[in-house]
Amino acid sequence: MAKHPVSLKVNGDEHDLLIEPRKTLLAVLRDTIGLTGTKEGCSTGDCGACTVIVDGKAVTSCMVLGVTASGKEITTIEGLASDGELHPIQQAFIDTGGYQCGFCTPGFIMASKALVDENPDRTEEEFRFALGGNICRCTGYTKILEAVLQAAEEIRTDS
Amino acid sequence: MSDYSVVGKKLPRVDAVEKVTGAAQYGADVHPAGMLYGKIVRSKHAHAKILSIDTSEAEKLPGVRAIVTQDDVPSGRRVFATDKVLYLGEPLAAVAATDADVAEEAAELIKIEYEVLPVVQDVMESIKSSAPRLHGDETKDGPNRRDISAKIKELSSDQEDDNSDEIRKLKAELEKYSDEVYYNISAETHNEAGDVEKGFAESDVIVEDTYVIPRVHQTYMEPHVSVASADSSGKITVWASTQGPFAIRSGIAGTLGIPLTQINVIGTTMGGGFGGRFGVIITHVPAVLLSQKSGRPVRVQMTREEEFLDGRPAPGCVIKIKTGATNDGHILARQALAFWDSGSVSGASIGSTIRVRGVYKIPNIKIDAYGVHTNKSGTAAYRAPGAPQAIFAGESQLDDIAEQIGMDPVKFRLMNMREEGDSVPAGGSEPKVGYKETLEAVADAAGWWDRESDDNQGWGVAVGDWTNGCGPGGVYVSVHEDGSARIFHGSMDITGTDTAITQIIAEILTVPYENVTIRRGDTDSAPYSTGSGGSVVTFTMGNTAKLAAEDARRRILELAAERLNTNEDNLELKDGAVHIVTADPPKSISLGELAAYSLSTTGGPIVGKGAFARQPSTPALAAQIAKVEVDPDTGRTRVLKLVASQDVGFAINPMAVEGQIEGGVVQGYAWAMMEEMQYGDNGNINPGFVDYRVPTSADLPTVESVIVEVPAPNGPYGAKGVGEPPITPTLATMANAVKDAVGIRVTELPIKPEKVVEALKNNGHGA
Numbered sequence: 001m002a003k004h005p006v007s008l009k010v011n012g013d014e015h016d017l018l019i020e021p022r023k024t025l026l027a028v029l030r031d032t033i034g035l036t037g038t039k040e041g042c043s044t045g046d047c048g049a050c051t052v053i054v055d056g057k058a059v060t061s062c063m064v065l066g067v068t069a070s071g072k073e074i075t076t077i078e079g080l081a082s083d084g085e086l087h088p089i090q091q092a093f094i095d096t097g098g099y100q101c102g103f104c105t106p107g108f109i110m111a112s113k114a115l116v117d118e119n120p121d122r123t124e125e126e127f128r129f130a131l132g133g134n135i136c137r138c139t140g141y142t143k144i145l146e147a148v149l150q151a152a153e154e155i156r157t158d159s
Numbered sequence: 160m161s162d163y164s165v166v167g168k169k170l171p172r173v174d175a176v177e178k179v180t181g182a183a184q185y186g187a188d189v190h191p192a193g194m195l196y197g198k199i200v201r202s203k204h205a206h207a208k209i210l211s212i213d214t215s216e217a218e219k220l221p222g223v224r225a226i227v228t229q230d231d232v233p234s235g236r237r238v239f240a241t242d243k244v245l246y247l248g249e250p251l252a253a254v255a256a257t258d259a260d261v262a263e264e265a266a267e268l269i270k271i272e273y274e275v276l277p278v279v280q281d282v283m284e285s286i287k288s289s290a291p292r293l294h295g296d297e298t299k300d301g302p303n304r305r306d307i308s309a310k311i312k313e314l315s316s317d318q319e320d321d322n323s324d325e326i327r328k329l330k331a332e333l334e335k336y337s338d339e340v341y342y343n344i345s346a347e348t349h350n351e352a353g354d355v356e357k358g359f360a361e362s363d364v365i366v367e368d369t370y371v372i373p374r375v376h377q378t379y380m381e382p383h384v385s386v387a388s389a390d391s392s393g394k395i396t397v398w399a400s401t402q403g404p405f406a407i408r409s410g411i412a413g414t415l416g417i418p419l420t421q422i423n424v425i426g427t428t429m430g431g432g433f434g435g436r437f438g439v440i441i442t443h444v445p446a447v448l449l450s451q452k453s454g455r456p457v458r459v460q461m462t463r464e465e466e467f468l469d470g471r472p473a474p475g476c477v478i479k480i481k482t483g484a485t486n487d488g489h490i491l492a493r494q495a496l497a498f499w500d501s502g503s504v505s506g507a508s509i510g511s512t513i514r515v516r517g518v519y520k521i522p523n524i525k526i527d528a529y530g531v532h533t534n535k536s537g538t539a540a541y542r543a544p545g546a547p548q549a550i551f552a553g554e555s556q557l558d559d560i561a562e563q564i565g566m567d568p569v570k571f572r573l574m575n576m577r578e579e580g581d582s583v584p585a586g587g588s589e590p591k592v593g594y595k596e597t598l599e600a601v602a603d604a605a606g607w608w609d610r611e612s613d614d615n616q617g618w619g620v621a622v623g624d625w626t627n628g629c630g631p632g633g634v635y636v637s638v639h640e641d642g643s644a645r646i647f648h649g650s651m652d653i654t655g656t657d658t659a660i661t662q663i664i665a666e667i668l669t670v671p672y673e674n675v676t677i678r679r680g681d682t683d684s685a686p687y688s689t690g691s692g693g694s695v696v697t698f699t700m701g702n703t704a705k706l707a708a709e710d711a712r713r714r715i716l717e718l719a720a721e722r723l724n725t726n727e728d729n730l731e732l733k734d735g736a737v738h739i740v741t742a743d744p745p746k747s748i749s750l751g752e753l754a755a756y757s758l759s760t761t762g763g764p765i766v767g768k769g770a771f772a773r774q775p776s777t778p779a780l781a782a783q784i785a786k787v788e789v790d791p792d793t794g795r796t797r798v799l800k801l802v803a804s805q806d807v808g809f810a811i812n813p814m815a816v817e818g819q820i821e822g823g824v825v826q827g828y829a830w831a832m833m834e835e836m837q838y839g840d841n842g843n844i845n846p847g848f849v850d851y852r853v854p855t856s857a858d859l860p861t862v863e864s865v866i867v868e869v870p871a872p873n874g875p876y877g878a879k880g881v882g883e884p885p886i887t888p889t890l891a892t893m894a895n896a897v898k899d900a901v902g903i904r905v906t907e908l909p910i911k912p913e914k915v916v917e918a919l920k921n922n923g924h925g926a
Binding site for chain 1: 184188431854
């Protein structure tokens with residue numbers, strides 16, 4: 001299959017790639033660039049494990065074709081910590097025990113980051129609803145919500 | 160217990176950073192150089208004869224490197240179907256190609272000719288003589304009272320003595336069977352204690368119902384995956400997403416006839432398991448076959464759809480159950496007849512039917528359980544396998560009895576619970592278990608005793624029991640010159656078990672928790688370890704870790720006595736150093752100094768070894784209370800409060816224990832209210848998250864967990880396995896709450912809104 005030139009900016013790094021039009025952004029991130037922190041849980045956009053941030057918005061990368069992401073700025077789980085410091089959301093997931101097997105965690109953290117960046121003043125009920133696009137099978141969500149609320153609080157206080 | 164400094168504390172998990180940064184390596188993240196992508200070719204019919212498999216077109220597709228079928232399995236063990244398929248999605252062949260999309264294209268090019276056969280999906284249909292036989296002559300048409308009666312008659316006519324040993328044996332056998340003849344039976348089990356007929360005769364109240372529990376999928380978030388690499392010497396390396404690397408090693412060896420030592424299994428970080436991640440053939444064997452044939456590493460990864468078609472979910476079942484009690488609240492008898500849907504193979508958790516007895520003193524009990532074949536994939540364990548189904552029936556019916564005799568459901572349960580020293584059905588006597596403490600704790604925490612309900616609101620309670628398993632394990636611990644300690648073992652971390660092992664070793668060696676690190680070896684390097692399932696890990700590996708740390712401590716004290724020129728009796732290991740208790744001024748030597756010193760001694764470095772296989776376990780109870788509100792117009796049930804208590808023995812890490820309780824409860828909630836694998840005439844019809852809904856954060860409120868600690872005599876620090884108990888009572892908790900809210904006893908899960916609306920209409924409550 002013919003390949004197309006694509007330029008992606010991922011976690012601040014420029015990647016000039018040749019990719020088949022049928023490859024999803026998820027496949028490009030994982031298989032072509034080698035950033036395997038983003039997970040594939042369903043391939044149908046229903047579980048949220050593959051959530052990354054594209055131009056500030058949380059998207060399920062299994063539902064985006066890689067060619068359509070050309071020129072966009074993408075942040076994955078690998079790009080969240082800076083200078084060896086965990087992002088407050090990452091730290092909050094550790095402090096509260098907001099993950100267990102960890103497979104859904106990168107997606108949850110990226111979805112939470114987009115929500116908190118957009119509006120850290122959401123109530124618990126609003127975060128519960130807004131995170132309804134991500135599935136976790138281990139935690140029962142109680143500690144994930146604690147983590148997100150803790151991080152939102154910290155980000156509110158800092159800003 | 161408060162004397163401990165590391166165990167019993169809410170500490171961050173040892174795998175924290177790798178899990179929140181995306182660094183943890185799961186199966187699909189493994190990518191050896193030259194790796195090919197595998198794809199399994201699956202049946203398009205639920206029951207059909209295979210007339211031919213033609214791979215010629217697929218072989219011509221550029222990028223295809225290997226195609227395997229059952230012809231490539233030298234041992235002849237069934238990996239792919241040959242003569243007929245028994246369910247939609249059953250594997251027929253596998254392809255490896257240079258690209259995942261090419262592999263998928265190639266799989267579609269393989270031509271299979273079928274002759275479609277009649278399908279049976281319902282266990283109650285499958286046991287009838289009119290049902291198609293799934294296994295031809297291989298499966299017995301029985302158990303068969305008629306056959307045994309005929310045999311007795313035949314023997315009687317030949318023999319003069321009607322009480323010959325053979326006839327007596329047959330008559331005893333006959334007692335076990337019902338009068339019915341069942342077909343497509345894969346397995347059976349019968350238990351009896353006391354005399355149920357007598358028990359029912361003496362009862363004032365008898366309730367009898369049939370409960371139907373659907374097949375549900377464990378729905379671990381990481382689909383099955385393995386990467387296999389066969390080198391030119393025949394050595395095979397498998398990166399496997401599994402709960403039990405050693406079981407996968409022996410499974411591959413057995414299936415393919417390869418010596419055990421030629422296979423190395425590397426367990427990758429596991430994206431959830433819940434009992435469903437022990438299968439050998441599922442992806443691991445196809446990956447090995449493809450790698451052997453292509454000479455390249457091959458990854459076989461299931462899609463979510465494939466998980467639903469060809470995973471090994473929890474069995475559904477039909478349970479007919481009858482309970483008798485006196486008007487003053489004593490349960491006298493319980494009888495159950497269960498048909499478990501084992502799918503195309505045997506293996507449903509039929510033995511768990513006995514769990515209908517619960518934790519109660521029931522003097523007379525009789526259980527008959529059958530596994531029944533249907534045109535579905537086989538089943539596997541799912542968190543306390545078989546218990547949620549049986550306990551749903553038992554605990555629902557208990558509430559109906561309580562209602563009929565006018566007794567509070569919590570008091571009724573408390574009154575009938577077994578106590579320490581009571582005889583237990585399996586033999587022996589009941590150990591000290593916090594049955595009553597746990598139920599009382601949840602009642603207090605939920606506000607049961609002064610509960611209030613508005614219209615259409617209700618409260619439900621249920622309890623469930625489970626006993627952790629136990630198995631072999633080995634742990635090494637080394638102490639290094641910088642005073643740190645390193646653990647080496649072979650068991651898969653199942654959401655926090657590595658952390659528990661680390662806490663135990665840090666506690667005993669008095670090394671700061673952050674200076675103890677843990678590494679899991681592969682099957683080539685690590686000591687044998689049992690699979691991480693059945694709530695075994697903290698019990699087994701915790702005991703193993705304790706033994707290893709105590710062994711290291713012995714060597715530490717020996718070295719310190721030598722170095723400090725004193726007797727070991729004068730020494731104490733504390734705060735990372737060995738102190739002479741009697742010295743004034745104080746004298747001590749640090750663990751780091753001792754480790755450095757050890758390197759030039761005759762006895763050598765500080766290495767502790769622990770190995771352990773079994774000790775009797777102690778049952779654990781989970782008790783839960785839900786408050787719900789049912790909308791009578793839409794039938795929707797909203798959870799207002801969900802409180803879960805559990806006797807965990809001792810919580811080595813309370814944060815991890817709470818996480819297990821919360822997660823288990825939500826899985827139980829989902830089984831009660833939402834989840835159901837649905838089957839049509841041609842197999843599963845809801846193989847995805849849109850049609851098979853699992854709960855999200857938007858579906859539930861916060862689960863409140865209450866930890867009860869009644870120590871288990873043989874558990875490390877008194878700990879019991881905590882993973883499985885919390886799912887066991889939730890199905891009944893929810894059903895009992897709905898019953899209390901709107902008066903409807905739902906006997907067929909899940910409690911979907913349309914069922915509630917329909918039932919309300921029939922009861923005259925509806926609009």
